[in-house]
Amino acid sequence: MTERKHKWDPASRRAWISAGAPILALVLVVAVLFFALIANFAQRQDRxxxxxxxxxxxxVIRSRGEALARLTLDYAMWDEAYENITLDYNxxxxxxxxxxxxxxxxxLLRADGSHRYDWQMEGLEDGDVLLAAAIAASRSDFPLPAGDSANSDDLITYSVISQDGRLALLAVAAVSQETAFDRRTRGDTPVDYLAIVDVLxxxxxxxxxxxxxxxxLAFTTGAAPRDHLALPxxxxxxxxxxALTWVNEKPGSATFAxxxxxxxxxxxxIGVLAAFVARRLVTSHTTITARAESALESSRLRAEFIATMSHELRTPLNAIIGYTELIQDQIGAPHDAVAMRNDTNRILGAAKHLRQLVTDILDHARIDAGRLALNVEAMPxxxxxxxxxxISESLAMAQNNVVSIVDPGKGLEVMADDVRVRQILINLVGNAIKFTKNGDIEISARLEHSxxxxxxxVRDTGIGIAPDELARLFQPFVQANADIQRQFGGTGLGLSxxxxxxxxxxxxxxxxxxxxKGSTFTLTLPRARPEQRQAA
Structure with missing residues (x-):
């Protein structure tokens, strides 16, 4: 029974790291940022x-104090009051x-604090105590206003007082004439002060x-209750x-709660959905990775198999070719020689063709398996x-073609593997000859424009290639079309x-x-630089 694959095997861990973890991390970051944004908004609302x-x-307290000050000033800055209080007490x-x-x-009081008159609202508790406190506060907490100032604002002052835990607003004004001129000319007349109290x-x-x-909302002379705001x-x-205290409603925190x-x-x-999506992606990623690894392994095994079988096939093919050539050397009588030589030529041609096919397959397998060894150096x-x-002359003559060299590349050097350059050029020239009959094949080497x-x-005057077929010409096991493959043969590996x-x-x-009209194939290879030529 096949052992079940553990869910946290290396492939799964890699999938989670590459696909699942970033998604979950992104969701977590977004959630934290969203949570922080809401919390910050709630805090700003509370502030x-x-x-x-x-x-x-x-x-409100300031407005009420200012109203009390205006009322006090109306009672104090009054000519009739000045006459009946300061000049002739009535x-x-x-x-x-x-x-x-x-x-x-x-x-009513004098600067020395002595009472002259008092009045209190009916129902006011401990009125005498509160009024006495008002007098004391007026003398100790702020200087009494002047009685001869031309500016009416200098005749009044106001404040807050507390007595026996009660809050009151106090305004004090100097009893004076209504006009600034009269106030300045009052001389040494004693100043009477009017204090008005508003108990809250x-x-x-x-x-x-x-x-x-x-x-x-309440007044306290001690510490503010918990979860309350305070205005000293x-x-x-x-x-x-x-201080006046009231409940800190914290509307932002309340809404947030x-x-x-x-x-x-x-x-x-969102987190569950993200985890689900991440799991699906990880599962898909793991499956795709496993399939890819399986495909790569299969490709590697196939390439190794092809390489091994190619080597195994080459050994008997070399023996067949060797023995056929030996037989040709040992042919005796002229009468028998012609027929036997024809037979051995057929055997030799087929064997060489088969060996070339095996060589192509071996090269293709080596390249796909990454086992191709190159000896790149500067070469003329x-x-x-x-x-x-x-090398191509005999094959060209069989097709009644002429192979000519247009430009031999005199003085040029290229960085390449000597054996593989020859293999490529032989393949290109061989294809040109194969697909050309009674024509010309031109070979040249030149310096690229850069x-x-x-x-x-390699330029020929052969049958040519259609544009749609040209696009897939270098794919392995592909030829221009089925008719060409039937007519000219080949595996389609040479150009690939x-x-x-x-x-x-x-x-x-x-x-x-x-x-x-024909085809032109161009092989481009790096030019050897001076230091590379010296190293070679």
Whole structure:
């Protein structure tokens, strides 16, 4: 029974590393970035709520203090009040005029702190204590305003105070004439001060919180409760009297908390989907890799088999050729010699043809298996074409063709394997002769236009090749068409092997052709540089 392949074998691990891991890592990065983006947005929302609510509460308290200051200034900067308080104190007039429907208490005092008159709202608890605190605060936390200033803003000041845990707003103004001229001419007249108090009790602060849409708005003189925001309240001398606190709603965090599980479910779904896709890709990648490795192994085994069998076939073929040549040498009587020589020629021709086929297959197998050994060195071009023409002469004569050398490449040197260059040129010239009858084959060697390569050109006047057939001419086991294969034979390996040999030496083979007029094949190989020639 075949052992089951472990899921974490090397191939699977490589597939996960190359395909699965990057996908999962990308999903993880996107999820983390998305989560961080949402969390950052929630934090910014929380900070915005804290800042906006603090500014809102501060603005309301400041506006209420400024309103109280304007009210105090209206009561204090009044000629009639100045006459009935400072110049000729009239307590009856005070009782009829010094009260307020909006303030919680009034007190008249001198710079030394002595009381002259006070009034408080009905129902105000511990009014005397609170008013006394107002007097004390007015003297200790900020200087009393001047009574002779031409600028009305200098006649008033306001602050916050705290007494027995209660918050109050306090405004103090100097009792003075209405006109700036009169104020400047008051001389040494003693200054009376009017202090007005606006008490903010718990219910009023809570109502203010409801108006501002702030939960649990309250005044405290201690530390702010947990999860609450605080706005410290200071006097002009920067003494903290307490703080207004309210619930820190953290709207961003609250929204994030509400959406946390839907977000997590969405990210989980994406993660599962990504894992599924990654697994499918890994499985596909593993399968493709296994098939590719199997195909490569099969190709390698096939190439080794072909190479081995080619060697095995060459041995008896060489023996057949050797014995046939020996028989030809030993033929005796002329009468028997003609018939026997014809028979041995047929045997010899068939054997040589078969050996060439085996050689082609062996070369093809070696190249595909990567076992082709080349000895590339600088070699002279001159004399090479003459040798090729001489080798091909008998075959050309059989086709009634003429092989001529147009340019022998005198003085040129090429970087190539001597044996393989001859093999390529013999193949090109042999093909030109085979597909040409009663025609011309021209061979030439010349310097390529860039000066970096040598071009070997084989031109014939044969049958030519159609454009669509020319495109697949260098594929292994392929000939121009079936009719040519039946008429001229061959395996279709010659040009494929020649192209691969040329590329292995840093060159290439190209072809152009016109059906019915002939073909031109060009072998391009690197030119030998001076230092390469010296090394050779």
């Amino acid at each position: 915005a709520f804290a800042e906006d609510s603090s500014h809102l509460v501060e603005s 307590e009856a007039w005070l009782g009829e005029n010094y009260y307020s429907a909006v303030a919680d208490g009034l007190v 009790d718990e219910s009023e602060i809570a109502e203010l919180g409801a108006t501002l849409n702030l939960d649990d 309240l200071q006097t002009p001398s920067e003494r903290v009297v307490g 509400l959406q946390f599980w839907p977000i997590m479910l969405g990210l989980t779904f 071009v001159e004399g090479l074409l003459e040798e090729i023409a001489e 000066g970096e390569a040598i071009e070997f050109v 092997i020649s192209q691969k040999l040329a590329r292995a030496m840093g060159g290439a083979i190209g072809a152009t052709s016109t059906p019915g």
